[in-house]
Amino acid sequence: MVAPSRKKSSVQPHHDTHETTSHKNQRNRVKHTERRRTDSVSKEDGMEYNKNVRKLHKTFLTQNEEAVQANQNSGSNSDTDLPIFDPDCDPENPKKLVFSDISSAAFNIKNNLIVTPCVRSLQLSTKFEMDLYFKKEYLQVTGSFKERGACYALSRLNEQYKKAGVIAASAGNHALALSYHGQQMKIPVTVVMPVIAPLMKIQFCRSLGANVILKGETIAVAKEFALKHAKENHLKYINGYDAIDILAGQGTIGLEILNQVPDVDTILVPVGGGGLIAGIAVAVKTLKPDVHIYGIEAETCPSFTGAYEAGHIVSAQAKASLADGLAVPTVGGNSLETAKGMVDKVITVSEESIALSILRLLEVEKAVVEGGGAVGLAAILEGKVPELKGKKVVSILSGGNIDTTVLGRSIERGLAVDGRLVRLEVIVSDRPGGIAELTTTIAHLGASIKDILHERAWISTDVFHVKVKVVVETRGKEHVEEIKTALNKIYGNVELH
Template sequence: MVAPSRKKSVVHPPHDHTHESTPQKNHHTRVKHVERKRTASISQEDGMEYNKRVRKLHKAFLAHGEELVKDKQNSGSNSDAELPIFDPDCDPENPKKLLFSDISSAAFNIKNGVQRTPCVRSLQLSSKCEMDLYFKKEYLQVTGSFKERGARYALSRLPEKYKKAGVIAASAGNHALALSYHGQQMTIPVTVVMPVTAPLMKIQFCRTLGANVILKGETIAVAKEFALKHATEHNLKYINGYDAIDILAGQGTIGLEILDQVPDVDAILVPVGGGGLIAGIAVAVKTLKPEVHVYGIEAETCPSFTEAYEIGHIITAQAKASLADGLAVPTVGGNSLETAKGLIDKVITVKEESIALSILRLLEVEKAVVEGGGAVGLAAILEGKVPELKGKKVVSILSGGNIDTTVLGRSIERGLAVDGRLIRLEVVVSDRPGGIAELTSTIAHLGASIKDIFHERAWISTDVFHVKVKIIAETRGKEHVDEIETALKKIYDNVVLH
């Protein structure tokens, strides 16, 4: 019975389903009816169009998939990093060069907004260093550093929409302070992203100046990544503190002032961190007076600019802790490096001991409280790295004075030790009554002042009737130290000075 039914359904047109008596036949007829409708509704042309649409969608899907894979590879699995982190003003693949006209424009626009700092000859240090030594005192700016020049000019150049919406920057100190102050002066909203390790004094100062302070990460690199993302999300203008062209132009105005204040200058010593200061000054000075030498000075613990300048392109150097923390920038700016190429006569690195001694010298002689980054120019002179400048007229830029009080205290002690005015000596004396008293009396008669004294009995190689005495004492200098050492060695067999 089933076979005739199938034959009838194929040969004859579909008949009224009410004549079918069994549920099985009803279901079978419905399936066949649907299949015929589906087959008949797709023509050859429809199939070609359908395939075209499928191929087009498939191609788009593959392209989108590749983009997603690349994004995940670049950003990792963290969903917070999905947006591309990019600063269009500072593209290392397409660096921009600062022009002298930019500096001239900056000089005109910021003249009423920043201090024209003095450039003064140091009588004592000129005699000691055997050169005419001048100091450009940028630490006298309102917020204590040269950063105000670039910040003021960058804010003045903002399009109207960003003057209303505001700007954002990542900084651990001076750039944040400069933007906060001049943003307040020009009624432009400022947000600064600072690492959690930033000095509390600077964080509070930025807030006092009306800035929105965000603490993010333990390094400036993390803070910068967050700031760039925040700028995109909130339509703010990100301002790079050492590589934006407007920043470089503002810093270059220092070069114009130096040439005006010391017209016959032979060389200028410039602290180098990210490279913005030296790039701006080099363009200004070499354009007006190509014969003037421009030296870049940076800390030995982070020679990023030295290495990048030698190679010719930016690299990431290893940054270690330094007294010149403001110069410890692992990767210099691409615009700064491109601008500075061929304009710098020498790049020098200095030791931590020399920086500490320079901070001490400037405090004692010039009555100037200067941070480590601002003292590197004098450090290069004291370390003997610029012997060719003896008898010349030299300007060293004291770029900033925002040094933490605890760091200042440590720098003074470190400087005193380097200068031979703070010594540590170890002497093995008799442990009988009066043995230590004899030692302290001898030191007092030699004119030294004991600051601390320690006793050590368990770890000495002599007999149990002797004691090692460790003393920290203040002296008048290295000649006095030699005198003390000679006198003690005449009395005691075991004398060690550090």
Template sequence: MVAPHRKKSVVHHNPHDHSHDSTPQKNHHNRVKAAERKRTVSISKEDGIEYNKRLRKLHKEFLNQTEDGHDSEERPRSASNSDVELPILDPDCDPENPKKVTFSEISSAAFNIKNGVQRTPCVRSLQLSTKFEMDLYFKKEYLQVTGSFKERGARYALSKLSSAQKKGGVIAASAGNHALALSYHGQQMSIPVTVVMPVIAPLMKIQFCRSLGATVIIKGESIAVAKEFALKHGRENHLKYINGYDAIDILAGQGTIGLEILEQVPDVDTILVPVGGGGLIAGIAVAVKTLKPEVHIYGIEAETCPSFTEAYKAGHVVNAVAKASLADGLAVPSVGGNSLETSKGLIDKVITVKEENIALSILRLLEVEKAVVEGGGAVGLAAILEGKVPELKGKKVVSILSGGNIDSTVLGRSIERGLAVDGRLVRLDVVVSDRPGGIAELTTTIAQLGASIKDIFHERAWISADVFHVKVKVVAETRGKDHVEEMETALKKIYDNVQLY
């Protein structure tokens, strides 16, 4: 006996009776919830990637079910799209189907943007070349109109838009440089630009974008939240979303820096490239390795956010923990899928640098090169200062100074931090007699040793010695680490309790 065919429950569903609510959409909703719970408890670095894969799979199943004949009028309200809302995905940057930028696209970008962006100088540093025993050149991308290399990719991406897209406008999520680049070139090309910026974005950059005619939306505590909103807003308002570090046109535009370097320093041995989302190094690597495979490409990123280091080692995108960094422009927790795929086999070394050396690098560039450079642009020199590239002695090296949009207060802190690392700013704790003339004797001794007192204060309540002594804390400017050692030796001959920081 053949069992009768079971009828689909959706045919007899009563919209007022939810006791047997088991539609495919509801099951889909339950699967999404289960995936979210699984993601919450997981501690794997690859968890975010696996989660996105599951969501993509569920999204496809949901669309297939809809196409198989489920009438939208037959769906219960509890299974509406608002209940099973999935993340909006950027169609140009699918980590499951990454694309590679080609040399022909970079060549096309070079032709298309040559009249729209600056051809920045690549200058040899006499002092630093002598100090580090190498021919050290700096590619000064901070001299672009908006202060960063981002203009190259933005200009090319805008030039590749269709007539309808140019008329409708574009949208992007950015905390700074990409937003500025799109705003400026959108104004130059009469293309409406909307930028979504997180609340942590510097006020100076927000105002600059508005002055360039862009529509600025402040949304979210992080760039991830801003991006999610930008994708949704772009879809609802028919705006083309432009990913600042992973769209193929962006990578092609950034790659033009590599072509310029090979023209300006034809016999270059190694190029030091700052790495955040990976778009810059991907484009440069393709351009340089195509024309001169023997040139080495080094990626440099902050130790506080080694996202590219971990992804390149793993062979796929992973989520790294991003901590606060002077190189805030490089603090991208997850690199771009297209960028990583393009970079595979083309990067010779990936290096992470410490925060104190980024600060010292900013100071060195300011003093020696008269260049105001943000933390992300200073990491190449930081790697040299930290001694991470000893093999480059005697070589011809180009370090890319990718941007100069550093906040004034951050610049001030970076200078002080750099002076401290360099031994030119030192803190002394000295216990002296609390009798008249005790502190005066200390300040006289410091002056005779050739140091300049910047700050001084003393405390009595928390000192462990007797009540007839006082601890004096002094911040002094010195000539360097050798001078600090001389001061320490001289002071310890006079005082029993001396500490230097």
């Protein structure tokens, strides 16, 4: 784009009056060339100019929607390549949540949500030598903390949007929360979900009266479509982890924790887009600055860790994770700006620890929790918070909407990490009774065979032996070592997986 040239003064200097026209034109061309060269040298001037252009572009998008729509209807597509802009979540001009926003949210949503319990775990507190409490947000109607922000954001809509409706891109919990509270407030809700979204959540949203649109294979594609759809149909787009009203709603969890566990030392907060930890940090640090806030995220997508250390948004590659709700490659600008200086530590946890955490919560707390909600306990299991021994700690179980097939896989993965499900490879005689002897020995050792497979073609020993792969359920890692030692005495080299 070429900047418009300045208008020349119509009054000429006195000494130019006798110059010929050709001399004037030549001198003007030289000056114009020199000015262009000078402009190109200054990098800062160019950056400033680009900032001005972006500001004009945003103003154009926010204040001239009707003109743009008319231009599109007339067949012009001059702005089709321009990015779609969400004015509530501008990373270049982030907004900052303040405590009064959270106070307002707490008052406005108190009759529409459950005050979830914050319960001390007797067994896990004893095991890890700390007073460990769980804030059970999975007990909300739609199974996650997202209801708080969704309820407050919907209550803040003006009459135009209450009638026209709202739209959001989400693969799960935010979509469910908007659908439920939109139904309660009689506000039309449209949710754009990627085609890979769990069928259970798609059907649940539809049963709550939401208009569900399946678009794209990633949440990024779904969001782009949702923003475009919002603009074309005059709907309000609600960002599930970065809109200020959403952050304010999530911050009410912090107020409840301080009321339920007044002498809490540290709060472990799952981190995805950053909205939950930003809201809780403002609420808690305002009232009790000495309370520590730890952010926990999956190591498969450490977007908040990178952004918080850098001080600005840093995109990360989102890999498959049990904590799929936290796999947000780019954190929210408002969330990051709000959280700056208020988060004491950011920790990443492994997939193995998340699986074991899901298993522990199921067995000990009788709580069905999704991977994103289990990361706080995962950090403790992984030994990444040794400084919390003897402290009073609250871990937020943010959601329980885990797919049943994923739950089954998580349980098996957790059992394997815990040493209660192992795979043994043993080479035994292929004579009659060889495999029977192995199974009898395992039974006498107190283990249960879950699966067994033998193969003859892919072993390097003689043809009179067979490799047997056995999946065995055990009592734990000590029992596994006992089994391995006993089998080694009989069969020699036993491989353990």
